[in-house]
Each structure stands twice: as structure tokens, then as C-alpha cells.
Amino acid sequence: MSSVLDPAQQFVDLSPVIAPTTATRPQYRTVDVHTHLAVPAAAALAKPWHRPELEPRARFSSPETLAYTAALRATPQSTARFEDAESRLVDMDAQGIDTQVLAVPPTEYFYWLPDSEAVRVCRAQHERLAEVVARFPGRFAAIANLPLAHPDLAVEMLREAHDLGMGGFELSADVMRADGTIIELDDRRYDELWSTATDLAMTAVLHPQGFTHGERFSDYYLVNVMCMPLASTLAVTRMILGGVWHRHPELQMVVVHGGGYLPFYVARTDHAWRHRPELRHHIDRAPSDYLRLLHVDTNVFEPAMVGHLVAQQGADRVLLGTDYPFDMGTPDPLGFLEDAGLTEDQRRLVLGGNAQRLFRIG
Numbered sequence: 610m611s612s613v614l615d616p617a618q619q620f621v622d623l624s625p626v627i628a629p630t631t632a633t634r635p636q637y638r639t640v641d642v643h644t645h646l647a648v649p650a651a652a653a654l655a656k657p658w659h660r661p662e663l664e665p666r667a668r669f670s671s672p673e674t675l676a677y678t679a680a681l682r683a684t685p686q687s688t689a690r691f692e693d694a695e696s697r698l699v700d701m702d703a704q705g706i707d708t709q710v711l712a713v714p715p716t717e718y719f720y721w722l723p724d725s726e727a728v729r730v731c732r733a734q735h736e737r738l739a740e741v742v743a744r745f746p747g748r749f750a751a752i753a754n755l756p757l758a759h760p761d762l763a764v765e766m767l768r769e770a771h772d773l774g775m776g777g778f779e780l781s782a783d784v785m786r787a788d789g790t791i792i793e794l795d796d797r798r799y800d801e802l803w804s805t806a807t808d809l810a811m812t813a814v815l816h817p818q819g820f821t822h823g824e825r826f827s828d829y830y831l832v833n834v835m836c837m838p839l840a841s842t843l844a845v846t847r848m849i850l851g852g853v854w855h856r857h858p859e860l861q862m863v864v865v866h867g868g869g870y871l872p873f874y875v876a877r878t879d880h881a882w883r884h885r886p887e888l889r890h891h892i893d894r895a896p897s898d899y900l901r902l903l904h905v906d907t908n909v910f911e912p913a914m915v916g917h918l919v920a921q922q923g924a925d926r927v928l929l930g931t932d933y934p935f936d937m938g939t940p941d942p943l944g945f946l947e948d949a950g951l952t953e954d955q956r957r958l959v960l961g962g963n964a965q966r967l968f969r970i971g
Contacts, residue, residue: 626690626936630705632943637957638707638971640750640964641942642814643865643906643930645714646741647691651733654726655719663721663785666819666836671827681936690934694741698748700933705943707961709933710968711738711751712779715818720758721787727756731766739773750970752777752814758786760798764805776968777812777863782844783821791821794844795851803857812904812967813862817841833937841869846878849899852891858902861967865930867914868905872921875900904967906930907959908939912948915959924955928963 662668667675681687689696691714701709713734722730731754738751753770755763755778767778784792792798806813817840819832826832841864854860871878878896882888892899904926907915918927929946932938939945943960951959965971 625940626934626938627700627703628940628944629703630941630943632705632941632947634705634943635956635960638961638965639705639943640708640710640929640961640968640970641701641704641706641931641933642710642863642928642964642968643816643908644697644709644711644933645691645935646694646697646711646738647714647717648734648737649692650737651713651730652717654730654733655717655722658719658722658726658787660721660787663787663789664716664818665785665821665823666716666832669819669823669827669832669836671830671832674827674830674832687934694745694749697933698745701748704931704941706931708747708964708970709749710777710814710964710970711741711749712814712816713738713754715781715816718754718757718779718781718818720756720781720784722756722758723787724756724759724762727759728762728766731756732769735766735770735773735775739775742774747971750968751775752779752812752968754779755802757781757784757799758792760802763799764801767802767805767809767811771809771811775811776970777814778806779814779816782815782817782840785821793847793851795847795853800856803853803860806861807857807859810861810969813860815841815844815862815864817844837937838866838869841866842871845869845871845900845903846896849896850888850891854899854902855892855894860902861904863904863906863928863930863967865906865908865932867907867909867918868903868922871900872905872918873914901926904928904963907942907946907949908932910939912945912950915946915949916951919949919951919955919959924951924958925963927959928967929960
């Protein structure tokens with residue numbers, strides 16, 4: 610007999626996804642830049658074109674992971690948190706969060722949709738997000754999802770999102786198209802998107818859907834534990850070495866999950882840039898110089914790592930992020946950051962000041 614509990618029962622005794630804050634609530638606005646709101650109506654529109662092999666996180670998840678995730682996601686409390694604004698407000702008040710930046714879950718990028726359907730689904734998502742923002746002024750902001758398999762349409766949808774008042778857009782670490790081919794984010798086909806985002810002052814939020822070559826990561830939930838930061842590390846490294854910020858130095862991007870692994874090991878990439886010609890085709894400065902143009906969130910689970918990110922990136926480039934309402938989130942973000950050793954000026958920036966600037970909140 611297996612010693613593992615039935616997937617539907619395993620989560621009952623785990624630590625809470627949301628916890629009432631142990632911190633003193635600050636007098637200034639707190640903003641969580643890393644949250645997800647599902648849009649079931651848009652998912653229903655996309656369903657006829659769904660193919661499991663084009664969703665890397667599901668494709669490389671073990672049967673245990675798939676069963677556990679499905680059971681957890683199906684609970685009434687989880688469903689409410691993913692779909693219902695009022696339920697989120699209760700949790701936000703408990704956590705001491707004034708404003709959430711809403712984005713669709715990565716499972717709802719739907720990059721494999723044909724062009725006309727991709728536009729239709731993205732518009733349905735944007736309308737729902739905008740509705741929630743309008744109903745609860747000051748409590749929510751929203752960022753767009755774009756049909757990135759169709760770069761020209763992505764630019765068009767970015768402009769529409771800007772007209773709806775959105776201050777940014779979410780994207781995965783790579784783009785898998787319906788034919789199974791992958792477009793990397795350093796591909797020059799996205800230069801118009803980066804230019805338009807810069808012109809419109811819209812901030813990109815890089816959040817992987819999974820890792821497209823995850824054959825060795827199925828066990829132990831490594832498809833999330835390792836693959837999320839790994840996918841970001843690969844994408845950001847490619848974007849830096851591919852010259853994205855050399856060509857678009859004003860492009861603002863927040864990389865969730867603490868920016869992946871690169872902020873903790875960029876010295877190796879710098880060393881290679883100094884000694885290997887392969888890294889110097891598109892940039893004329895050390896990779897770490899471009900890395901410091903990026904922003905990262907605090908969803909790293911160890912307060913000392915936040916201190917490192919502040920030292921590495923600067924306090925003006927670190928933002929509060931929880932991954933709400935996923936179980937890989939930070940339950941008490943304000944309490945967590947109290948242990949990070951930040952000054953009050955740094956806390957003011959991290960807890961909300963940076964987010965208000967980047968996403969035009971308030």
C-alpha cells in the first residue's frame with residue numbers, strides 16, 4: 610500500500626495559502642504585483658482549440674501532480690479565490706494588501722489559438738479584468754494578456770489594453786505556437802512590441818507557463834519548483850544577450866519569482882561575456898549591467914534573499930509579489946518582509962511605491 614495520501618485529501622493539513630498578517634500595517638498603500646484572476650468565460654472560448662501537448666506544465670507533470678492540482682483547484686474556497694473579486698478582498702484585508710495587480714493565470718495564455726480566436730479570447734479576458742477594476746476602484750489594477758504567437762496582433766491588443774487603462778501586460782518565458790514551434794523572447798519579431806510598450810509606458814510582467822523541455826522535471830513537482838525560475842532565467846539571459854535592452858533601454862519588465870536564478874549567479878554570465886565571443890554579438894556592456902535595468906518581485910520564500918535582491922537590483926527595482934492565490938505563494942507578505950532587514954525608505958518602495966510608478970496606480 611502506498612504511504613501517500615489520496616490526492617483529494619493531501620492538502621487538508623498543509624499550511625494556509627493565506628494568513629492574517631503579523632506585521633504592523635503601514636500608513637501608505639501596499640500593492641501586490643503578482644496575482645492571478647481566472648476568466649472561465651474566456652477559457653470556454655479557447656477550449657475547442659486546446660491540445661495538451663502545447664501546455665508544457667501539464668505535459669510534464671506527473672500523474673500525482675495532475676491529480677493533486679485538480680483536486681486542490683476544485684475546492685470551493687480555491688475556486689472563489691481564483692474567480693471571485695469579493696473573496697479576494699477578504700484575503701487582501703487579512704494580509705494587509707490595499708491593491709492587487711490582476712493577471713490571468715499562466716494556464717490561460719492560450720498562445721496556441723488561431724489569430725482571430727486569440728483576439729476574441731484576449732478581449733474577453735481584458736473585459737473581465739477591467740470590470741473588476743471598475744467595480745472596486747483602488748483595490749485592483751489589471752494587466753493584459755497578449756496573443757504573442759501573432760506578434761502584430763499582440764501590438765494591436767497592447768494598444769487596446771492601454772486604452773482600457775491597463776498599465777502593463779503579462780507574458781510567458783517563451784511562446785509555443787499551434788504547430789509546436791517556439792518563439793524566444795529575444796526574437797526580433799518582438800521589437801515592435803517592446804517599442805510600443807516603451808512608448809505607452811506599459812510594464813511587462815514575465816511569468817513562465819512552464820518549461821518547454823521538462824522531460825526530466827516530472828517527479829517531485831520540479832515542474833514548478835525548479836522549472837518556473839529556470840524558465841525565467843533562460844528567457845532573461847537570452848533577452849539580455851540578444852540585445853533587447855541594448856535596443857530598448859527604457860523597456861520596463863518585472864520578472865516574478867525573484868527574477869529566477871540569474872540575480873543570484875549573474876557573475877558567471879559576466880565572466881563568460883568577458884572571455885567568450887559568443888556572448889558579445891549584441892551587447893557592449895556586461896550582462897549584469899542590463900540585468901539591473903529589470904525589476905523583480907519578493908516571492909522567494911527566504912527574507913535574506915529579498916535583502917540580496919535589494920542590494921543587487923536596488924530598492925527601486927524590487928516589488929511586493931505573492932503569487933496569490935496559488936499554493937506556491939507567500940501567505941503573509943508583510944510579515945515576511947519585516948524579516949528582510951530593509952530600511953523604512955526601502956520598505957516604502959518595495960511594498961507599494963515602485964508598483965504605483967510602474968503600473969500607474971493611484
